[in-house]
Amino acid sequence: MKLKGRDAIVTGAGSGFGEGIAKLFAKEGARVLIADIREDAAERVAAEIVSSGGEAVACHTDVSKNDDVAKMAKTALDHFGKIDILVNNAGTTHKNRPMLEVDEATFDLIYAVNVKSIFLSAKNIVPVFERQGFGCIVNVASTAGVRPRPGLTWYNGSKGAVITLTKSMAVELAPLKIRVNAVNPVMGETGMLADFLPGEDTEETRQMVIRTIPLGRLSLPLDIAKACAFLASGEAEFITGICLEVDGGRCI
Numbered sequence: 001m002k003l004k005g006r007d008a009i010v011t012g013a014g015s016g017f018g019e020g021i022a023k024l025f026a027k028e029g030a031r032v033l034i035a036d037i038r039e040d041a042a043e044r045v046a047a048e049i050v051s052s053g054g055e056a057v058a059c060h061t062d063v064s065k066n067d068d069v070a071k072m073a074k075t076a077l078d079h080f081g082k083i084d085i086l087v088n089n090a091g092t093t094h095k096n097r098p099m100l101e102v103d104e105a106t107f108d109l110i111y112a113v114n115v116k117s118i119f120l121s122a123k124n125i126v127p128v129f130e131r132q133g134f135g136c137i138v139n140v141a142s143t144a145g146v147r148p149r150p151g152l153t154w155y156n157g158s159k160g161a162v163i164t165l166t167k168s169m170a171v172e173l174a175p176l177k178i179r180v181n182a183v184n185p186v187m188g189e190t191g192m193l194a195d196f197l198p199g200e201d202t203e204e205t206r207q208m209v210i211r212t213i214p215l216g217r218l219s220l221p222l223d224i225a226k227a228c229a230f231l232a233s234g235e236a237e238f239i240t241g242i243c244l245e246v247d248g249g250r251c252i
Helices: 016-027 039-051 066-080 104-132 153-176 203-210 221-232
Strands: 007-011 031-036 055-060 085-088 135-140 178-185 243-246
Touching (some): 007 066, 007 104, 016 039, 016 055, 016 085, 016 221, 039 055, 055 066, 066 104, 085 104, 085 221, 104 153, 104 178, 135 221, 153 178, 221 243
Parallel strands (some): 007 031, 007 085, 031 055, 085 135, 135 178, 178 243
16 A cells, blocks of 8 residues: 555545545545535545545535635644645636636636645645655646647636646755645546536537547546555655646647
8 A cells, every 4th residue: 555654635525536536545545634615525535435444534625715724734633643645636617618708706716726725735734744844745737737728728727827836836845855746637527527528518529529638538537546646655755846647648
């Protein structure tokens, strides 16, 4: 078990990629705090991990609010005594549409959840890592920040910010023995898929997207979870500042 003895926070862990990451981390031996804005979803995932023999605790968290992120960090420390891994997975998007049709409130929400959350988690958790003398951050970015698709301009920009932040944080925090990496998923089978697709969520529309992915399918939560588990593990102890594309070849 590559994460045995590790304590992790996974944001947006009530469904989709976050749920997959949290469950694989627990399977690999980590104790996991399940943070999600939907309290019932966080509690469900935590309960399923516990029923499978793992250790997990749920925490209702709005990652765009400092008080919630501070509470999340405190809850992890209260339950586990330390934090080894932070996975900034929580994210949101706008419906695929012309960029000028996205309203200001939606734009603000995207940047609050996708970008400001990384600022807030750093403010609250990097000091914990510094006191401990170690820590690992994995940001879930996107191929959207590398090879943008039309109709998702503001979302693409937010994920481009995550990629740049990852590299800058990695350089700045390296002297503190804090590693920072990112994973760039291609479009995946999650609850956000319908928003990403250009048009209605039909088999024909999905196939239009799949034809742009050389390995011929959408990503799965387990694909992203495996990449995050590697980057968070001792196997990646000399890796920092990378943005690992888990994309079936989409970005080639």
